Amino acid sequence: MNTRTVGLIGWGAIGRVVGTALAAGEVPGARLECVIDNRPLGDSAPAPQLPLEEALERCDLIVEAAGQGVVRECGERILDAGVDLLIASTGALTDEDLAKRLRTAGPGRVYFTGGAVGGLDLLQAARGMGPLTEVRLTTTKLPATLEQPWMDEELKQRLHTTTEPVTVMSGTARDIPVKFPKSTNVAASVALAVGDLDAVRVDVVADPAAHHTSHTIEATGAHGSYRFEVRHLPDPSNPATSQVVPHAVLRSLGAIAGRGGQIL
Template sequence: MHLGLVGYGNIGKSLLDLLGAEDLARVTVLARPGKAVAHPRAEVAETTEALIAARPDLLVECAGHAAVRETVLPALKAGIDVVLVSIGALSDAALETALHRAAQDGGAMLILPAGAIGGIDLLAAMAPAGGLEVRYTGTKPPQAWRGTPAEDRIDLDGLTEATVFFSGTARDVAQAFPKNANVAATLALAGAGMDATQVELVADPTAAGNRHAYAVTSPLGDYEIRIDNRASNGNAKTSAATIYSVLREIRNRKGPVVI
């Protein structure tokens, strides 16, 4: 496989460390000019045009919301399938529509990985029946909320107990906390929608990692899921499971059996 990669931060580097010669014949990484990419089969593209011209078999985006508009849109139009990690970008309704149109026009597929959350298959299966109610709570240690609007809402250094600092819809949270809201956006897109999925964000000084919990009520049945993810080594904001979820999507492109 020839893999294209947009972003060479914590997720991108970790992915390439996990992917071996049996997974990849070639890698093209969109990176800033002069950025070193430590992978034996990696080539660096310094522009979106150069990345698309390289014609990767699959493109993985893990560079943030700006990259979705700047790189994912033209890649889909060019007929390149994309795994989108920055799912919260779809809280922008106009951008979501543009991505759908680009994928249709290019005959490409936009793939939304489950990331750090589980049960997406069941939630998506229930959605067509209607009547869904989804309530999500994201809990992380205070340091994982640094560099976000949480710093303006609560005293992260002075917390002695779990504190809710945001309540709203999945669309609200994706726009206010773009680096921390991909799980909420994933749940919303699989289930009740951005404006009907209720979200709480919590800072907890006793949290050992990133906790994702949600409850679903449906005419087909009710369920609750709680996942205590370990943070990735390079970024407290990112669950390690997110990286492995993307790895699964890449390997599912090659394997004779997909699950």
């Protein structure tokens, strides 16, 4: 088995966990070759910090752990260079034109990780029997993690002062990840599994008592109904991200690297 040489974009809450595990040899068949970040990292990373152009010459797989903007700016260039790309910030795929370009770019292959939510494999399987007629996602987080620059003062005040759960925004998986780019990649992941951005209705809820981030998926079709609920501790250094997300990335890396015995 050939060892995958991995370049990691981003040395934040997700990237640090992924990069440290790769450097420690915790993903058989994958090796951390370099880290790409727009900030000087000094000796904090366990691999050389390189510009993307040099990383594309040395790596056969790039892992994105730096946000939707990186997917938009660099995704096609990575794939056109013949390098595979694993995307953590699936919210970028709400831009259908970008999603189409990434799927047709190459010869590199594009992969997506499910991140903080489960049940996507079953939704994909159910979709094979026919369309799901109703899909709803409810995401609940601490109010501070949901505040956005576009919010007016009235809404910000509600977030700061609420003592009970309050629905901040409702919409589709096409709309919500654009409005909450660091908090609602899950909505895009569910839509990727279902195959339709507009079919997934999303409620974003702020709850000052939310010690855990929660995602509840409810789906119905002619062939059955499904309900999944997950509750995660937020990452202490970046509460907008759940602690489990980098481990979901590592699991995806293991599958790409060909680790045997996995549930796919």
